[in-house]
Amino acid sequence: MSIINNINKAFDHRIRLGIMSILMVNEYADFNMLKELLGATDGNLASHTKALEKAEYISVEKQFIGRKPNTRYSTTKLGRTAFKKHIEALEKLINKQ
């Protein structure tokens, strides 16, 4: 029962899982890097980053590089813990069978 509880709904999507995976091993990643790595469209990626931002799992930093706006993402402490818990839950689920 407790194992199932640890499966986090916020990560229950390929793109969201991907965003978190990339951000776990990088200090930060910008929008285009995520888009390239995940093969997602602008709108799709934006809605998923927004969802993760709402859950306070990632933080968003908007800045200008020259004149171009640049959005970069990084994980929050809460997000890292939640993601680790989610992975552990996945592992346990698989090992059980």
Added chain:
Amino acid sequence: MSNEDYLKDISEIKNLMNKSSRFISLSGLSGVLAGIYALIGAAFTYWLVINYSDGILYIFHGWVFWSSMSILLIVALLSVITGIILTTRKAKKNNEKIWDNSSRRLLFNFLIPLVVGGVYCIIILSQGRYGQTGGLMLIFYGLALVSASKYSIGDIKYLGYIEIVLGLIASYYPGFGFWLWILGFGIMHIVYGTWMHFKYDRKP
């Protein structure tokens, strides 16, 4: 979700982490030291050419040529050894593995332009076109940095751009090759290494 879906999730996580991670333990200090070695080597070569050759900085003769080549080799070797030692130390501090996918990828992408450039320089030298080597070294080193920057601290690409521009100028004005080499390999390394050191190494 079925078990298979979860397994797929996990393999995708692993794959993305692998693909996107960069090797960030490059030491800024090793850049500073490489710059200092380059300056010492260049000063020694300058002294040799002024005292034992005819004082023209892009036509070396006989043993002066061979000793300046040896100096170049020693400078390169010392820089590489210093780089490896300091980077290993920093990687340990960061809990980053020195030899994993990210560092392998970094080295591979750095070495392709560099080795091609090195071989090309040897060919040019064997044809006696000494004036071009300074520029070529700068250009290929710059390209190597730009290529490597995608797999490490992104900032090193700016150093790469600078080296490329200096190299192109040196190719056009071979007479300044020696001085541009000093600027590119000596001074730029020191400036950049210092900047990197304060930007990345000092962070807790």
